[in-house]
Each structure stands twice: as structure tokens, then as C-alpha cells.
Amino acid sequence: LRGLPARGAAHRVAGAATLGLTFHVELRTRAIDEALLDAVRRGTDPIVLLGAGLDSRALRLGALARTRVFEVDHPGTQRHKRARLARAGAAHDHVTFVAVDFERGSLGDALKRAGLTADRPSFWVWEGVTVYLTREAIRGTLRAIAALSAPTSQLALTYVRPDRARLF
Secondary structure, three states, X not given: OOOHHHHHHHHHHHHHHOOOHHHHXXXXXXXXXXXXXXXXXXXXXXXEEXXXXXXXXXXXXXXXXXXXXXXXXXXXXHHHHHHHHHHHOOOOOOEEEEEOOOOOOOHXXXXXXXXXXXXXXXXXXXXXXXXXXXXXXXXXXXXXXXXXXXXXXXXXXXXXXXXXXXXX
């Protein structure tokens, strides 16, 4: 779509068609971005993006270019994303990709191997992911976050109870 009026109309139609879900996603992302940018302004480094998928936060937020960003996701998803970044020629030297399956792998071990330590306050983003995980994977992820977080670290997350995740 070209031009702001068409994009705005498309967004309104998508919002109505999804019973407001697209509006919710836009608002939650904006709120998390603002909290993340506040933390970066205060000197928080590193940033950990859990279940990053095709999220472009590490590239679209210019302030993150001066921080260490760990993007964690399933190995297959990361291969796809890295191939797309390479085709686009997108610079991402500040990003460390950490491949882990939240259901089967050890998040803590994978992040430690990638160089994450708990010696500095960090900011963790876990947006739109828990709905896809088992309760045990959620608990394991929270344990790993706690173990790898220095005092004053922050976690921004969205959570949907697994038994409430179905729309229909």
C-alpha cells in the first residue's frame, strides 16, 4: 500500500476484522519499545529478545545499534531470518543470534555460550511468545531469566494463559 491514508485505512480494516487484535499488537509493541528505550537511555546493556522471530526491533530502534542485543529463537526461524537479513544487506553487527528451542533446549546454557552474563543490568523482551509454549517451557524460561539477570534488570512480556488462547 502506498501513502499514509491507504495504510491507515488498511490498519482500521484489519483491526475490525481481527476484533481489535492488530490494535492490541501495535499498542503492546509501542509500550515495550518505550520501556526498552528508557532502559537503554539509563545505560542498560545488554538487551535480550526472546522468541524474536521476524521482529525487526534490533534494527528499527536506532538506539539499539550501540547496545549488545541477543536475539533468541528456534533454529529454523533464525536461519530464515538471517537469510532475509543477508539478502537485504541489513547491518546487524550488534546482534548475537542465539538458536534455542524453548521446549527442548536450555535457554540459560545457550545464552551463556553466546556470551551473556549477569554482571550488568539487562532488559528482556518476551512479546507474543508464551501463548505458543507449554507451562514447563514458560517456567524454564523464567528461571533462566532470573539466573542471568543482574539486579535492576527488567522484563517486558505479554502473557496469555494457554487455556484462554483460542479465539474460536
